[in-house]
Amino acid sequence: MNSSKRSVKERQIISAAEKVFSTVGFASATMESIAKEIGISKGTVYFYFSSKENLYMAVTYRAFQTLLDMYYDSMELNKRADGKRVVLGILNTYLEFTEKHHYYFELLMNYMTIIRANAERPHKSDRLSEAMRNGLYFRKIQDIHNLPLTIVVKELKKGQKDGSIKNQRNPIMIYLTAWAVVVGYTSLNVSNSKSGRATIFKVPVKDWKSYIWHVLNGILLDESQNDSGKVVEMKKLSSN
Amino acid sequence: MNSSKRSVKERQIISAAEKVFSTVGFASATMESIAKEIGISKGTVYFYFSSKENLYMAVTYRAFQTLLDMYYDSMELNKRADGKRVVLGILNTYLEFTEKHHYYFELLMNYMTIIRANAERPHKSDRLSEAMRNGLYFRKIQDIHNLPLTIVVKELKKGQKDGSIKNQRNPIMIYLTAWAVVVGYTSLNVSNSKSGRATIFKVPVKDWKSYIWHVLNGILLDESQNDSGKVVEMKKLSSN
Amino acid sequence: MNSSKRSVKERQIISAAEKVFSTVGFASATMESIAKEIGISKGTVYFYFSSKENLYMAVTYRAFQTLLDMYYDSMELNKRADGKRVVLGILNTYLEFTEKHHYYFELLMNYMTIIRANAERPHKSDRLSEAMRNGLYFRKIQDIHNLPLTIVVKELKKGQKDGSIKNQRNPIMIYLTAWAVVVGYTSLNVSNSKSGRATIFKVPVKDWKSYIWHVLNGILLDESQNDSGKVVEMKKLSSN
Amino acid sequence: MNSSKRSVKERQIISAAEKVFSTVGFASATMESIAKEIGISKGTVYFYFSSKENLYMAVTYRAFQTLLDMYYDSMELNKRADGKRVVLGILNTYLEFTEKHHYYFELLMNYMTIIRANAERPHKSDRLSEAMRNGLYFRKIQDIHNLPLTIVVKELKKGQKDGSIKNQRNPIMIYLTAWAVVVGYTSLNVSNSKSGRATIFKVPVKDWKSYIWHVLNGILLDESQNDSGKVVEMKKLSSN
DNA sequence: GATGAATGAGATTTCATTCAT
DNA sequence: AATGAATGAAATCTCATTCAT
DSSP: OOHHHHHHHHHHHHHHHHHHHHHHOTTTOOHHHHHHHTTOOHHHHHHHOSSHHHHHHHHHHHHHHHHHHHHHHHHHHTTTSOHHHHHHHHHHHHHHHHHHTHHHHHHHHHHHHHHHHHHHOTTOOSSSOHHHHHSHHHHHHHHHTTHHHHHHHHHHHHHHHHTSOOOOSOHHHHHHHHHHHHHHHHHHOOSOTTSSOOEETTEEHHHHHHHHHHHHHHHHHOOOOSOTTTSOOGGGGOOO | OOHHHHHHHHHHHHHHHHHHHHHHHHHHOOHHHHHHHTTOOHHHHHHHOSSHHHHHHHHHHHHHHHHHHHHHHHHHHTTTSOHHHHHHHHHHHHHHHHHHTHHHHHHHHHHHHHHHHHHHOTTOOSSSOHHHHTSHHHHHHHHHTTHHHHHHHHHHHHHHHHTSOOOOSOHHHHHHHHHHHHHHHHHHOOSOTTSTTOEETTEEHHHHHHHHHHHHHHHHHOOOOSOTTTSOOGGGGOOO | OOHHHHHHHHHHHHHHHHHHHHHHOTTTOOHHHHHHHTTOOHHHHHHHOSSHHHHHHHHHHHHHHHHHHHHHHHHHHTTTSOHHHHHHHHHHHHHHHHHHTHHHHHHHHHHHHHHHHHHHOTTOOSSSOHHHHHSHHHHHHHHHTTHHHHHHHHHHHHHHHHTSOOOOSOHHHHHHHHHHHHHHHHHHOOSOTTSSOOEETTEEHHHHHHHHHHHHHHHHHOOOOSOTTTSOOGGGGOOO | OOHHHHHHHHHHHHHHHHHHHHHHOTTTOOHHHHHHHTTOOHHHHHHHOSSHHHHHHHHHHHHHHHHHHHHHHHHHHTTTSOHHHHHHHHHHHHHHHHHHTHHHHHHHHHHHHHHHHHHHOTTOOSSSOHHHHTSHHHHHHHHHTTHHHHHHHHHHHHHHHHTSOOOOSOHHHHHHHHHHHHHHHHHHOOSOTTSTTOEETTEEHHHHHHHHHHHHHHHHHOOOOSOTTTSOOGGGGOOO
């Protein structure tokens, strides 16, 4: 079997795993059910992926790749536009990504949780096992996991320079904030876009999404340099 | 054993479960380790909680209760203030809640995921087992899980009426948006809040939080009724 | 269940394991078959012994204990005799031990192999796994594994002092040599004493054993201090 | 591939197997690791050896062959010497064999165990599987496994006849006894012979080996016909 | 001859849950 | 009320062996 055939089978297994993981969750997923999904044996899955965790990481890697591919497509589309337009294009792309591939969104968020837990307690084998850390796909992800950040930040800087983005704050902070808005929106958006009842607490998701988009635009346009005047100070609200 | 003694022991068990769940995750937590945490036997845990899932729900219920308690405290503090101030007080309280009780935040988010998955595929026993659905604590949560929403929405309406909140959009949508900002911020904020010099991608968390607060204020102050003019239309950015 | 009941069950499991291990060997033995041997479940075996290796060590520990008990009985019997008689009593006891408990003999020899492999290549997890090293019984064995040596050497010294043992060489070397004779005899003695055909290569085992005994006596009586004269030098026989 | 090429590859595989078996033991050795050892595929190993057990037997056969080769070399060297010298030469050769090829020694001993278990319980498939019994190498070994015995016994008889060996006991018994001494010595000698300053329980191995040699000489020289007089009777030492 | 993908039986181990005491 | 021994279903993972190419 040449390497092309090998990667075909690998992709099949990753697709099967994606389906099973997204349906029943990682813990409840069994290697047996993943194998049966494409009519192969358990052993074959292990032939391609040394452990369940590694297979999970392979799916996560695909999630990253899919997001990056969509980013690059979006940038190609706006290659002659100004920075603001490129950034908005990417934000819009991220929204599309979370709608089309909601499970990929979950994988990406979970990856961050893993990384965080590991950074805080590297001594504990709590949530990130030694086996996972040494796996091929985990290492492949580490090579690219900062790309989404660096790509957007670069465009934000361009937009600040060409004047299309008025917000002169630290571009990383702007990125984090816009990202947070989308992450929060996606996390709370319980309605499945495929279902007809596209409302959340009776609010049409379409309307909400438009408003979220308005907020995102507002962040890029924001010319205020400080919070003087209208903003209520936080400490005044707390009793601690 | 009178009911007071019973509830004391119950609380101990819930605390132990909270500690274990938050440390190793639900799947890796064992009833044994939870019992040992407070020096009792596995059987006793089962005497108070009929299953591991029920115990998990009991911890989730505590998370809801803790949040609500903090909400009521905040409202008591601002009981004579205008709607905007009350709402900002609650948002600030939610931020404090996620910082002090990050695992409670995770529980609340996870509860939403469970509810959503169940709403979409009620026939599948995927993520919400029959046993869990019938558990006492799950039913108790269902009685209160909309309170955070209704409380804030009520205050938002008051603010819109008394003129302190300029944004005249659907208050539920405003609530969802503000909540999304906090949820996104909390989800991405990987830094350990206990350390004073926490940063995320080299941005001081303190600065980021201030900016998030600025955005939240902006949402309440937003007087725009539509996106005419400056806002880029989404459909222009997409190739789909 | 009180500790007495616990240890009763433990002993039952160890006995079952001894039977299964000695019949099919460690590798082919399954926890299931050991459990079934006494009509309990696999899980119960794991309740008492954390792993198969640990259970193996528990059987090995029993082998050591059995040998030591027989040693102490033998010494009690000869408590007023001279050193030579005590040593011969112990040697005889060791022979009896290997005949009655041939599998215990194998366990003891295998334990030595494990220890040796570990001493030589402590970095490799080759034959002694981390799990085994940390097991309770392995550590218990380490506390007593030198007792057979120290007991005999002490008596040898007494015999050298009281004149009953003529051999004035290093008592440890005398012990090693006598032990080697018995170990070699036992290793080669393929005929099961229970079987009627008590011969090896047509030599009656009874006769051979008598002769081995003669050799052992000879070692203790040996008054020669060097090999001058009759003994052929080794180097003259080798071509290397 | 002609038969010469075939046997070259066979030898390579046996060498690889020897290395892997001796390092991690039969049970832990995998066909894959043996194949990789010489950069071939698992399938190729199966082309030459029909099973793992057969390959193990092939290594055991090599162990027998190596021992016999060394025996013949030794006898060639002493072809004009008297019986005692030939026998001592062979014993010395056996000592060299166990030092140079300790794993071969283990293989030989293990082979005896297999044969014995099979002789005692031929109905049980306990330790010697049907597949092994029918393998080529197992049958090849059976053709030669008595040669070491017959060779030495023949020379012992010669020595008894020419007067160089004083011990007039059954030559097989003398052989067994001398062999037992060497086997016991080798089994207990845990030290690594490569290191010059090897000790066992603080006894220099060199000294112990000299003494063992002294004992072996003593056995051949032993003129006593019975144990009258000095030897303690065994039955007097036992309480059974 | 050689490869290595594929299989699947089988082993160890975990743990939620039950229940006799 | 509390204990903890006992259960057994279920899951991961291993690897000897086969066989199409």
